[in-house]
Amino acid sequence: GENVEQHPSTLSVQEGDSAVIKCTYSDSASNYFPWYKQELGKRPQLIIDIRSNVGEKKDQRIAVTLNKTAKHFSLHITETQPEDSAVYFCAAAAFSGNTPLVFGKGTRLSVIA
């Protein structure tokens, strides 16, 4: 089955700097890669996702890149703000399959003002 590795487990950046979180996956059939953000004491929420027919997707200050050959995808946050502090989870699944998302273990991002 699918296995998703996420790095780093913790990340601290200065406000205004960029943050990058990387994930690798094992199943070459996976073609859907969402990212969830979980603020302290709140539920996880989808912030961006990418499907394998594109290599990059942007939404304001966040972007996700996908390298299918290397089986890795990354979340990029530019101009970080204190409200970006949260735990971020990547996930992967095969859109055509019947198995649910497999999540990484999460990255705790701290943005220092």
Add this chain to the structure above:
Amino acid sequence: DGGITQSPKYLFRKEGQNVTLSCEQNLNHDAMYWYRQDPGQGLRLIYYSQIVNDFQKGDIAEGYSVSREKKESFPLTVTSAQKNPTAFYLCASSRGPVGNEQFFGPGTRLTVL
């Protein structure tokens, strides 16, 4: 944040007792999921259901049971066979099993004394 609810928010039980966690959604979603969240462990899938009266084991199903008698409801029972039940439990739902955004409930923190 409406649409999927979990109750109660905090739950305390004595060791050896079974306890049932509630999850209800009014999003008309077919698929529902239960996750366990422990520090540094990410989101681990306990059970999922793609349709009423059907459910499948996830990665850590031992000591748990579920039912899916109604589309809107997916209760989770933590049995006395679960060796380490103290954790944060998240319920989620989606329109389909894969390739669709998962919406999470607010979670239930279970403490077994």
